[in-house]
Amino acid sequence: MKTTLFFAAIGLCLTLSCQQNKEIPAEKEAVIPEKTAVPKTAEKPILNDAAAILARKEVPILCYHNIKDFSDSAGEMTKTYTVKPANFAEQMKALADAGYQSILPDQLYDYLVHNKPLPEKPVMITFDDTRGEQYSIGAAEMKKYNFKGVFFVMTVSINRPNYLSATEIKALSDSGHTIAAHTWDHHMVTKYTGEDWETQLVKPKAKLEATTGKPINYFAYPFGLWNKEAIPEIKKSGYKMAFILSTKRDSIDPLYTVRRMIVSGNWTSERMMEAMEATFKNTK
Template identity: 50%
Template sequence: MKTYPNPLSLFLLLLLFSCHSEPKDHVHDAKSIQGTAAAAEIAKDTVKLAAADAKTILSRKEVPVLCYHQIRDWKASDSQRAHDDIIPPANFREHIKMLADSGYHTILPDQLYDYLNYGKKLPAKPIMITFDDTDLDQYTVGAAELKKYGFKGVFFIMTVSIGRPRYMSKAQIKELSDQGHVIASHTWNHKNFAQFTDEDWDIQIDKPTQTLEKLTGKKVEYFAYPYGVFKAANLHKLKEHGFKAAFILSTPMDPVNPIYTIRRIIDPGRYTAKNLYNSLQKSFNKKKDAAVVAK
């Protein structure tokens, strides 16, 4: 006589089998989902935004960039021309206060670079404040005044001057860097960029970069041309020597390499705060010439 399994036993056996087999499938599915998500996240992280072309960069609204040299009272021996490059401390303080009262927010070169290249957002009323030539008063007066308003600046250092009388010391430059200001390059001894020889790329560019990077412990990726003068044929070399962007003065940006000819204006020492405000509106809010943008 044949015996047949009890229906209840069969049910229990099937239930036991399903309990043991289901988790494996669920674990497999969960791992697949997690793996897919992780792969997507890695892919997202590794995708790099494409940098804008020259036409796009030129079409973006310009961000005001101010340039300062000496911050001291005028001397009888100073020429009238020098009154533009030299700003009395009282005037400088009034101008910086005006910027703060007017709602300007200082930005640093990386922010400007990302805006120009990738269209990333900037704070309301952005402005960049830069200092050329390593003068001591940029530390004692300039940086001290910026600190009152939570502003940060960019200091373009001429390395031959470091530690000399009336210039900043290594310790002061390091302190500025540690405080969140950007230390950038302004050549070794202020040689005109348009007159560079082959050996000057080492003397005026690479060695100063190495000096500043050793001093601050940070990469040096931005450059300002002495006298604001550049040579279009050599702009591409700045990228080869590690610079992300470079700054001129008031002349037009280069139509081929605008990222290496970002425009600045000098804040003249004879200006009132109102003069400066009006100059910023006039110089950086005007519409670009369509013919220039189209080049």
């Protein structure tokens, strides 16, 4: 009898022990600590030198001025610097149909300096001299294809008749276009002395920044004319890149001699496409 009671007591103890083990809350069970994540070493950004920048394939950059109708008897300067609205519309459609995607200067800078990728067929669409139809016709036509452009503003003309108003400039900036500087009064850079640098580079930048509420990092030379003396002043004024026309680039500061191509009013959309692809075909 004593033996039976002994084994019964042992059995009761084992049963209670098992029940207690099952009732241990999950949070009190042994937890295997996770491995501490080892932080990855930050990759150093690529910073291309002048030779590497020049070795990058050039991106097609179109330069427009006036977008308005003109007669067959118009002078050659008018025909060169003015594209009819119907032709501009055809050219935007031709770019879209060919698979081109618009890019902006920030993307171009990252491509040239940091080897960042661009769309397969990039194009930059730029406008000089602050003409009002660049907003009413140019931006409106580009919107159909989700194109964004770069508007190089000559600040003396802001709010004048037939030129962009401060409100329109702000609206362009707010809708994703880039606003950039084109001097105060289109005085050519190669003739600057003394206070001209402040008047033509620094003050326009400040005025456009106040108008848009954004940094103004890019500049276009009036008439596309530049010299080596201007580049240090443009850098000192806080610009990251400067744009010329289809002339030779500087081997030391290629970021301050980025090429563009004027779109002539004499061209059809087919001729414009041919000229663009020939001008920027595999060029370095």
